[in-house]
Amino acid sequence: MIAVLFISMLILIVIGAPIAIALGGSSMIWVYLTNAVPDFAILHRMVMGVDSFPLLAVPFFILAGSLMNAAGLTNQIFDFAKACVGWLPGGLGHVNVGASIIFAGMSGAAVADAGGLGTIEIKAMDDAGYDRDFSVAVTAASSTIGPIIPPSLPMVIYGVMASTSIGALFIAGFIPGLLMGLALSILVYYFAKKRHYPKDSSFSLKRLGQTFIKGLPALFSPVIIIGGIATGVFTPTEAAIAAVAYSLILGFVYRTMTVKKFMAVSMETIESTAVILLIVAGASIFAWILTANRVTENFASALLAFSQNKFVVLMLINIILFVVGFFMETLAAITILTPVLLPTVVALGVDPIHFGVIMVLNLMIGLLTPPVGMVLYVLSRVAKVPFERCASATLPFLIPLVTVLLLVTFVEPIAMWLPRLIFQ
Structure with a gap:
């Protein structure tokens, strides 16, 4: 019957059903066929899945990123x-890379980065002959840096699930x-060296100072969010609310902000939040079925039987996550796989914080791989380039991202030194 659960989910995804419907629908099929629990248990578990205070950060971070885009801060x-x-x-x-690092401290979403900065960056590079x-x-x-540098919507979801x-x-x-x-x-x-790409301009301390002063209000936003969380002034949810207030x-x-823009951004936020929470709700019932049927325990036992070496198991999990990233949306993958994979790595002595960074980073690479590849779909529309061409052009850039993933996986202090320093 667990096989039926997975097969029905895959069939629903293949025929084009939204991921939330695929997760919830396959769970309903399982409940109907097994008659193991009352029907109302599905609604109960779905409500329990989204009844979480930290999840309040999700709509506020989405709203903050959208307000910053609407206010023209990307320029x-x-x-x-x-x-x-x-x-x-x-x-x-x-x-392009530097702007993404800065914007990452504001939006927390790769798609927001690609859609917001992408238009400006691609046009500027086209004009310069790239x-x-x-x-x-x-x-x-x-754009995949966005959900790694705080704030991060995927890490909020992982934190709730873990x-x-x-x-x-x-x-x-x-x-x-x-x-x-x-x-x-x-x-x-x-x-740049191989293709003889140009420099944009010579370095100017005066220009650096002028752009810094002009952009200081925008650049101060990550300081408020990250600094507030690190110093204990804000919880992540409160930091999200502060980010919205500061964006306004x-x-x-x-x-640059008008009532019309604010209403449009608010409606976009409501739509995005509804989609995310529906995915979380659907994945919650799916994950609950897996846990109740001891699938997570059996999976952990199988992995540990294969090897007791922490690094071998982490490598296997990275391969699993990489493959999952080809076919599943990030938040759905986190909500389904966290209860399955986390007990295994914890049993081997891996810190849940460290594993969270590994999981999110790996699944961010999935945003650049077809057939799901949400960032590729966004940039295909922004740049008016066929999806297949976007995917093939991005392929070489997977090499540095995978290299960093392996470093983070096998050199724990890269992820854990700073939180241990601040939260010890």
């Missing part, structure tokens, strides 16, 4: 990043996110 971020690293060979490629494929590939790869500190998860992603940016910049430098203030400061 200030791009100009400051250009002044910082535009003088390097392949300057606008480095600017290949469209290269521009799309850099934009896609750098019952672990979301604040510690946020801080743990900071160094891996910077490493992702560094690794991508190295590859950009290689392509910036909209009025820059005089």
Whole structure:
């Protein structure tokens, strides 16, 4: 009957059903066929799945990122990043990566980064004579930094499912996110030298100061979010609310926010939040069935029987997550797989915070791989490039991302040094 659960879910996904419907629908089929629990148990477990205070951070972080996009803050971020690293060979490629690192401290979502900054970045690189494929590939790869550097919507979901500190998860992603940016910049430098891409401009301390001052209100947003969580002033949920309030203030400061824009952004946030919470609800009943039928225990036993070596098991789990990322949306994968995989790694002495960073980073790479590849779909529309061409252009940029994933997996202090320093 567990096989029926998985087969029905896969059939629903293949025929194009939304992932939330696939998860909830397959669970209903299982309950109907087994008659193991009353029908109302499905509704009960779904409600329990979303009845969580930390999940309140989700709509507020989505709203904050959308407000910053609507307020035009992406222009200030791009100009400051250009002044910082535009003088390097392949300057606008480095600017692309740098702007994503800065914006990551505001949005917490890769798709928001790709959709918000992507339009500006690709146009600027087109005007400067860069290949469209290269521009799309850099934009896609750098957008995956968004959910690693705090705040992060996937880490909020993981924190809820794993019952672990979301604040510690946020801080743990900071160094891996910077490493992702560094690794991508190295590859950009290689392509720039090979293809003779130009520098954007010579370095100017005056220009750096001017763009910093102009963009200071926008650049201060990550300081409020990350600093507030790290110092204990905010919980992650309170930090999300503070980010929304600050975004509204910036909209009025820059005089770019109108009532019409605010209403449009609010409706988008409601729609995005409803989709995410429906996925969480559907995945909750699915994960509950797996747990109740001891699938998680059996899976853990099978892995531990295969090897008791922590690094071998982590490598196997990384391969599983990488394959899952090809076919499943990130939040659904987190909600289903966390109860299955977490007991195994904890039994081997892996910290749940460390594993959370590994899981989210791995699944972010899945955003760049077909057939699901949400970031590729967004940039395909933004850049007016066929999806298949976006996927093939992005392929070389998987190398630095996978390299960082392996470093984070096997060198624990990369993820754990900062949270242990702050939360000890």
